[in-house]
Amino acid sequence: MNPASRMVYYAEVWEMVRQIPVGRVATYGQIASLLYPPEGITPQAYKAFSPRWVGGAMAACPDDVPWQRVINSQGKISLRRGEGQTNQRELLEAEGVIFDERERVDLSRFRWSGPENK
DNA sequence: TCCTTGACTCAGA
DNA sequence: CTCTGAGCCAAGG
Numbered sequence: 001m002n003p004a005s006r007m008v009y010y011a012e013v014w015e016m017v018r019q020i021p022v023g024r025v026a027t028y029g030q031i032a033s034l035l036y037p038p039e040g041i042t043p044q045a046y047k048a049f050s051p052r053w054v055g056g057a058m059a060a061c062p063d064d065v066p067w068q069r070v071i072n073s074q075g076k077i078s079l080r081r082g083e084g085q086t087n088q089r090e091l092l093e094a095e096g097v098i099f100d101e102r103e104r105v106d107l108s109r110f111r112w113s114g115p116e117n118k
Numbered sequence: 119t120c121c122t123t124g125a126c127t128c129a130g131a
Numbered sequence: 132c133t134c135t136g137a138g139c140c141a142a143g144g
Contacts, residue, residue: 124139
């Protein structure tokens, strides 16, 4: 897959993430499932790896993307290796998202319901 | 070209 | 519900 296609995909991810309202969170897999696979990617490959691509997109996201609202399917914050603990949790708490004592979010309560097919 | 790693997920205990 | 382990395909060294 060429770099250009990947950038386009990243841009789509960011666009989707920007639609997550304040006080809500979404999972990597959820974001991925809302987007169409990049060109030249088989459905199987997409299913298997899209969550990590979303992660990759987050790693390179612009400042106007609320990356902190994207967490893993367990409701926990995932950080890139070596990346020190950021204040992602504080950012979310400031938006009204509640973390339990194990730094976990109750997805059944804060999970973003999707683009609402506006 | 080969080998390791990955902001993940799902199934099984 | 929580903890472990295996697997997914591509990118990067």
